[in-house]
Amino acid sequence: EVQLVQSGAEVKKPGESLKISCKGSGYSFSNYWIAWVRQMPGKGLEWMGIIYPSDSDTTYNPSFQGQVTISADKSISTAYLQWINLKASDTAIYYCARSGGLPFDYWGQGTLVTVSS
Amino acid sequence: EIVLTQSPGTLSLSPGERATLSCRASQSVSSTYLAWYQQKPGQAPRLLIYGASSRATGIPDRFSGSGSGTDFTLTISRLEPEDFAVYYCQQYANSPQTFGQGTKVEIK
Numbered sequence: 001e002v003q004l005v006q007s008g009a010e011v012k013k014p015g016e017s018l019k020i021s022c023k024g025s026g027y028s029f030s031n032y033w034i035a036w037v038r039q040m041p042g043k044g045l046e047w048m049g050i051i052y053p054s055d056s057d058t059t060y061n062p063s064f065q066g067q068v069t070i071s072a073d074k075s076i077s078t079a080y081l082q083w084i085n086l087k088a089s090d091t092a093i094y095y096c097a098r099s100g101g102l103p104f105d106y107w108g109q110g111t112l113v114t115v116s117s
Numbered sequence: 118e119i120v121l122t123q124s125p126g127t128l129s130l131s132p133g134e135r136a137t138l139s140c141r142a143s144q145s146v147s148s149t150y151l152a153w154y155q156q157k158p159g160q161a162p163r164l165l166i167y168g169a170s171s172r173a174t175g176i177p178d179r180f181s182g183s184g185s186g187t188d189f190t191l192t193i194s195r196l197e198p199e200d201f202a203v204y205y206c207q208q209y210a211n212s213p214q215t216f217g218q219g220t221k222v223e224i225k
Contacts, residue, residue, distance in 0.1 A: 045216040061213035103152040103209045107161035
């Protein structure tokens, strides 16, 4: 069974750093793209970027370039989304999603990130 | 960036009725790369339709997609109680991939 399991909810202060994770199982993790999607409270879906774990080829949405870092460790089938300097406006649910021949056919359960002083 | 505009914002219908959701792109999108998702409160989105008209695995045949170029449609032939949710279209032809703002299908 294909699964993407994300790390748990986080509460952080502005200016802090954070790295959340997405662990894939039940398929060949290296050979499918993993995307990160943001959903701000009560809002729609925003594509942040995507990584191919086999070679770490990464593409960012220009709106998020420089604000976050997407990485992956294929040896442990895990993708990451990282912030160095969190802002209150980063408060959102972050989803990882798998993409191969199809668009996002499997999604993680989401990680709620709350940034508040 | 390709902007996707969904209409209406909210659709108020009764179970058993037909729902027609629209997704209009700011520039032509290859139909190969247009998808629809369903999202229920507190859940991750679920892939319904890819390639504009192909149903994803396990999706009931009351869901159908159509369209080409800049105009795409998701149709739910007869609404079941579990279909009341928010629906998003997505283009994955060009980077950055983009989503529409969503259409909420609510019980009338």
